[in-house]
Amino acid sequence: MTTSTVLTTTPRFIAPAHPLVGPDERAAVESVLRSGALAQGAEVAAFEAEFAEVVDGRECVAVNSGTSALHLGMLAAGIGLGDEVIVPSFTFAATANAVALCGATPVFADIDPETYCLDPAHVGSVITARTAAIMPVHLFGQPAPMAELVALGQRHGLAVFEDACQAHLATLDGTPAGAFGDVAAFSFYPTKNMTTGEGGMVVCADPVVARRVRLLRNQGMEKRYANELVGFNTRMTEMAAAMGRVQLRRLPGFTATRRHNAALLSEGLARVSAPVVRPGAAHVYHQFTVRAPERDRVVEALQADGIGVGVYYPTPVHRLPAYSEDLDLPVTAVAAAEVLSLPVHPALLPDEIDRIISATNSAIERLGR
Numbered sequence: 220m221t222t223s224t225v226l227t228t229t230p231r232f233i234a235p236a237h238p239l240v241g242p243d244e245r246a247a248v249e250s251v252l253r254s255g256a257l258a259q260g261a262e263v264a265a266f267e268a269e270f271a272e273v274v275d276g277r278e279c280v281a282v283n284s285g286t287s288a289l290h291l292g293m294l295a296a297g298i299g300l301g302d303e304v305i306v307p308s309f310t311f312a313a314t315a316n317a318v319a320l321c322g323a324t325p326v327f328a329d330i331d332p333e334t335y336c337l338d339p340a341h342v343g344s345v346i347t348a349r350t351a352a353i354m355p356v357h358l359f360g361q362p363a364p365m366a367e368l369v370a371l372g373q374r375h376g377l378a379v380f381e382d383a384c385q386a387h388l389a390t391l392d393g394t395p396a397g398a399f400g401d402v403a404a405f406s407f408y409p410t411k412n413m414t415t416g417e418g419g420m421v422v423c424a425d426p427v428v429a430r431r432v433r434l435l436r437n438q439g440m441e442k443r444y445a446n447e448l449v450g451f452n453t454r455m456t457e458m459a460a461a462m463g464r465v466q467l468r469r470l471p472g473f474t475a476t477r478r479h480n481a482a483l484l485s486e487g488l489a490r491v492s493a494p495v496v497r498p499g500a501a502h503v504y505h506q507f508t509v510r511a512p513e514r515d516r517v518v519e520a521l522q523a524d525g526i527g528v529g530v531y532y533p534t535p536v537h538r539l540p541a542y543s544e545d546l547d548l549p550v551t552a553v554a555a556a557e558v559l560s561l562p563v564h565p566a567l568l569p570d571e572i573d574r575i576i577s578a579t580n581s582a583i584e585r586l587g588r
């Protein structure tokens with residue numbers, strides 16, 4: 220092998236996300252497997268009770284995904300045919316899909332250019348007689364402006380839901396994400412700040428809504444074969460819940476590491492602005508998102524350097540074929556064209572953070588200005 224071959228070899232790939240699953244998760248799952256009780260039972264109940272502690276004691280119902288959590292939470296809160304629910308377009312499609320799956324219409328509103336969360340002023344401008352709810356997304360791990368959005372909801376008699384799928388342990392003025400709205404949804408997909416493989420949690424302010432979520436999760440049954448309504452099977456497995464209980468105990472450590480990594484990236488990046496944190500917000504850095512005008516070329520260069528950079532999200536949801544709405548959301552359009560997310564997950568090694576910083580600085584110097 221010649222020297223030049225060695226030098227042109229792609230450096231070790233730095234993954235965009237890396238779930239940290241260790242011996243404690245394995246032991247917990249194995250103990251469930253040994254017990255033989257595999258579907259929704261004692262582990263799920265314990266996981267729900269423990270998760271409640273991180274959302275101000277609100278009642279929690281575990282389900283099989285974040286999408287199910289959004290869907291069942293809204294159905295249980297009464298969202299249905301003819302209702303409009305205001306959502307951001309700069310989000311993962313599941314936010315809007317959950318609205319559409321209720322038979323309701325997602326109405327897309329624009330975002331704040333610095334935090335990428337819903338802009339309350341624009342939300343106010345798209346409220347109609349049919350608007351039933353507002354669903355902000357705590358995007359990238361930063362809470363949306365909840366005081367303003369909850370006040371807007373109260374003024375217009377609207378429910379407020381939270382897509383908290385990226386915001387485990389994030390807070391705003393001391394209140395945890397998930398404890399602001401009528402219903403909130405978390406995801407435990409492997410790329411999220413904690414994981415159960417697949418899984419989700421519905422957080423309910425009202426125990427009556429929580430009971431309805433429990434029914435919808437299990438074919439409409441509380442008592443076996445006494446179905447009270449038409450429901451789904453969106454139950455969580457005992458293996459997932461056992462894993463979730465361990466991950467929840469590790470979550471404060473994961474979060475501290477994400478914040479530490481974000482601080483190192485912010486300090487080292489010379490030619491892009493670090494993510495803006497709203498006053499009073501505690502960001503949990505599900506993603507570390509920056510922007511560059513020549514974004515696609517910067518992404519290509521970083522990928523060639525073995526950096527697992529991501530683009531969340533390249534197409535606003537209202538422009539996806541599933542929705543294809545002819546709607547002008549200028550702030551969303553610019554964000555979708557310029558954002559890129561650098562690895563920030565807690566599995567990063569110090570030398571990997573250095574590599575991310577130097578590769579990003581040099582790529583942006585060459586291409587992104």
Ligand SMILES: *Cc1c(COP(=O)(O)O)cnc(C)c1O
Pocket residue numbers: 284285286287310311313314356382384385406407408418419
């Ligand atoms: C991940 C995610 C979802 C969906 O969660 P799943 O567990 O993948 O179904 C919904 N909304 C947002 C903003 C997400 O990031």
